[in-house]
Amino acid sequence: VNSSQKAGHVLVLAFPFGNHANPLLTLVCKLASAAPDVLFSFFNTEKSNASLFSKPKSEAIPDNIKPYNVPDALPKDYVMSGNPLEAVDIFLKPAPEMFKAGIDKAVAERSERRVSSLITDGFLVFGGEIAESLGIPWFPVWLPLAYTLSAHIYTDFIRQICAEEAIANGGNEDWRQHKRLEVIPGLSAMLIADVPDEVLPSESVFVNTLSKLGHVLLQPAAIVMNSYEELSSTPLNNDLKSKFRKVLNVGFLSLSLPLQPLPASNSDASGCLTWLDEQEASSSVAYISFGTVAAPPPHELIALAEALEESGMPFLWSLRDNMKQLLPDGFVERTNKQGKIVAWAPQAQVLGHASIGLFVTHCGCNSVYESIANGVPMICRPFFGDHRMTGRLIEEVWGIGVSIEGGVFTRSGVLKSFELILSNEEGKKMRGSARMLRDVLAEAAGPSGSAVEDFRTLVDLIISST
Ligand code: UDP
Numbered sequence: 001v002n003s004s005q006k007a008g009h010v011l012v013l014a015f016p017f018g019n020h021a022n023p024l025l026t027l028v029c030k031l032a033s034a035a036p037d038v039l040f041s042f043f044n045t046e047k048s049n050a051s052l053f054s055k056p057k058s059e060a061i062p063d064n065i066k067p068y069n070v071p072d073a074l075p076k077d078y079v080m081s082g083n084p085l086e087a088v089d090i091f092l093k094p095a096p097e098m099f100k101a102g103i104d105k106a107v108a109e110r111s112e113r114r115v116s117s118l119i120t121d122g123f124l125v126f127g128g129e130i131a132e133s134l135g136i137p138w139f140p141v142w143l144p145l146a147y148t149l150s151a152h153i154y155t156d157f158i159r160q161i162c163a164e165e166a167i168a169n170g171g172n173e174d175w176r177q178h179k180r181l182e183v184i185p186g187l188s189a190m191l192i193a194d195v196p197d198e199v200l201p202s203e204s205v206f207v208n209t210l211s212k213l214g215h216v217l218l219q220p221a222a223i224v225m226n227s228y229e230e231l232s233s234t235p236l237n238n239d240l241k242s243k244f245r246k247v248l249n250v251g252f253l254s255l256s257l258p259l260q261p262l263p264a265s266n267s268d269a270s271g272c273l274t275w276l277d278e279q280e281a282s283s284s285v286a287y288i289s290f291g292t293v294a295a296p297p298p299h300e301l302i303a304l305a306e307a308l309e310e311s312g313m314p315f316l317w318s319l320r321d322n323m324k325q326l327l328p329d330g331f332v333e334r335t336n337k338q339g340k341i342v343a344w345a346p347q348a349q350v351l352g353h354a355s356i357g358l359f360v361t362h363c364g365c366n367s368v369y370e371s372i373a374n375g376v377p378m379i380c381r382p383f384f385g386d387h388r389m390t391g392r393l394i395e396e397v398w399g400i401g402v403s404i405e406g407g408v409f410t411r412s413g414v415l416k417s418f419e420l421i422l423s424n425e426e427g428k429k430m431r432g433s434a435r436m437l438r439d440v441l442a443e444a445a446g447p448s449g450s451a452v453e454d455f456r457t458l459v460d461l462i463i464s465s466t
Contacts, residue, residue, distance in 0.1 A: 007037035008116025008466025011106070013099050013130075014044035015121035016072070017088050018293050019366055021048045023226055023253035024121055024141055025061075031119075032062040034459045038466055039113050040065040041106040043099055045072045045091070068106050070098045084293060089205040096126040103130070116466040122149070122223070125209055128216045137221035137465050139458070143253070144365045144386040146225055146232040146240060147186065147393060148196060152213040153243065154184050155199050162192060162200065186236025189396050194388040221465075222246035224458060226253045226365070228444040228451055231372075231437075233397070248458050251451030254366045255348045257373055257442055262349045270342040272316055276353045279314050283357035283431070286418065287350055287376075289318040291364040294383040298326045300409040304360070305331050307414035308339065313422075315339040316350060351376050358421045360414075363387040368394065375438035377401050377430040379417045381409060400434040 012028050014021040021044050032040050044052070046069040053067050073091050080086055107115055115134055120127035122142035131138035142149050151158065158181065165175045181187040181195075198210040222245060229237055229249040240247050251257070262268055279285050286308070290296065296304070305327050308315050315335075321343050324332075332341060347367065351359060351374040359371045363382045368390055371378050378401030380391035394401040402420055405413035421427040444450050 006466070007035070007039070007113070007463075009039045009041065009107070009110050009113035010116060010462060010466075011103055011118045011134075012040055012042045013118070013120040013124050013127060014042065014048065015123045016045040016048035016091070019254075019291065019364065020121055020123070020143055021052060023143055023366070024119075025052050025065075026253045027141060027224070027226075027250065028065055028119065029061055030455070031459060031462060032064045034455075035463050035466075036062070036064060038064065038116070038462065039110055041068055041103075041110070042066065043068045043070050043102045043106075045070060047072065066106075068102050070095075070102045073098065085204055085206050092205050092209055095124070096130065099124075099126075100130065103134075114466070117221075117462055119224075122213075123210065125212045125216045128219045131220075137461070138219065139222055139224055139461070140220050141224040141226065143226045145390055145393065146227055146236055146249075147190070148386040148389050149213075149223075149225075150184065150186055150236060150239065151181075151190070151195050151199050151389065152210060154181075154187075155211050155214045157184070158192070158195060158199055159201060165192070185239035186233050190389055190392055194392045196385050196389065198385065220245070222248050222458065222461060225249045226251075227369075228252070228441050228449075229454075230440050230444045230450065246457070246461075248454040249451060250455040250458060251445050252369045252373065252441075255370055255373060257445035259348060259352050259373060262346050268346055268349075270345060272340065272342060272345045272350055273353065275340045276316065276350065276355045279355040282354045283422075284314060285353075285355045286313050286315040286358050286360060287318075287345075287347075287356050288315060288360040289345065289347060289367065290362040290381075290383070291367055294362040294364070294387075295320075295323060296381065296383075296409060300381075301326050302328050303411045304409045304414055306411045307409075307418070309335055310411070311415060311418050312338065313418060314355075316345065316356075317341045318345040318347065319343070348373075358418070363390040363394065365390060372398075372400070372434065372437055373441060375431070375435035377421050377427065377434050379404055379414075379421065381407075398433060398437055400430050400437060402430070 014024050028040050028042060042065055049067045049069055073094050115136055117137045118127055118131040119139045122140040127138050127140055165179055169175045176193040179192045181190045198207045227249050228251055319341050348370045351370050356376055358379060359376050360379045361367050363380050378394050380394055380401055381404045382388040382391040391403050395403050402417050404417060
């Protein structure tokens with residue numbers, strides 16, 4: 001029996017919403033290169049797979065990864081209500097059965113290999129049961145920050161705190177803005193108001209799926225974190241280590257450190273980098289992006305646009321086309337020298353450009369990672385999910401940015417935060433802290449850093465289970 005016959009078959013289940021499937025595939029690509037004899041089957045919706053495995057991106061995907069489509073479960077001609085969680089709920093209800101059917105097909109097709117382990121997005125809490133029924137180890141991958149994992153693990157406890165505070169405060173809800181989670185290791189800076197809605201009670205399938213995280217996530221062979229151990233506080237790291245068999249911080253999946261120049265296959269079609277090259281002063285340009293899902297209400301977009309125009313500051317704005325039409329009349333024409341608006345920017349490279357002075361962000365974890373990796377201070381306008389906790393970390397724990405005044409864009413609030421970051425002593429301090437954090441992570445990502453070691457452990461676990 002040669003070694004390739006002995007090597008196993010790893011099943012990978014993706015969460016096909018937001019920017020989840022992409023970093024998961026990146027991890028699987030790294031594993032597939034490190035364990036070239038092992039086969040990987042990647043289960044995801046047809047739409048998400050089509051974009052991940054499309055050319056020219058697919059050229060970088062190792063041959064031992066094969067995509068398998070699972071249904072998105074949307075009824076034909078279904079019209080969405082506008083609630084982004086709706087499609088998630090519709091998918092999640094039948095997801096365990098849909099994934100199981102996909103697994104049966106792949107196992108039959110690749111029957112010469114023994115199914116050896118299951119890797120899933122950390123949101124797919126039913127992964128534990130599937131792994132158990134197949135008698136294989138489970139490796140959930142947690143993509144948001146470790147701090148939010150902790151909030152999910154302590155869901156029941158946080159709900160209990162909320163219930164007690166609600167009784168103590170009668171109908172007044174102000175306590176949500178003041179009560180900190182001091183009793184939870186690593187979460188002492190977090191307000192109840194920062195906690196993801198998914199941790200609080202709700203009717204949604206998504207929320208109730210996630211509320212089980214605290215119970216089931218504790219079973220896996222190892223939990224894989226899209227992060228560096230150095231990014232979490234010692235109490236948080238210690239608490240997670242005491243709860244899981246293994247916590248493996250394999251580093252940021254969406255970008256490799258040190259940052260790579262833009263690959264030739266992914267040319268700067270919108271000319272963002274060339275435009276930035278033309279900006280004279282270093283650290284002078286504002287970069288603005290709300291990621292792939294978040295959409296500020298029209299009045300906030302207008303306020304932000306007015307503040308940009310009044311500040312006279314050069315800006316690069318990644319704004320989806322459906323939102324561009326909401327900008328004030330004549331704004332695009334009036335600011336065509338001052339700024340550049342594109343539907344998509346090569347963000348990681350943009351943030352690495354010396355001309356960038358600050359990043360106005362929705363606090364999506366990939367965006368924040370890209371900003372941290374480049375030492376760029378942030379102005380935070382969180383929207384949902386993990387954004388608020390991440391914003392709190394940026395402002396209060398890491399000291400590398402500022403929350404927008406009142407939590408929403410107003411003309412004066414935006415102007416104040418520009419001033420603070422670019423002209424004040426405090427802004428200088430933030431820039432210094434951002435660069436320090438960047439250097440700590442560069443070290444962690446280096447050849448003898450913690451992330452490399454944890455990745456190696458993961459590869460060993462995957463290979464030894466085959
Ligand atoms: N992104 C990009 N160009 C854009 C807008 C976004 O490359 O113009 C990328 C960004 O670099 C990040 C991802 O899209 O890697 C967004 O992920 P994040 O977790 O920040 O937010 P989400 O879209 O999941 O809310």
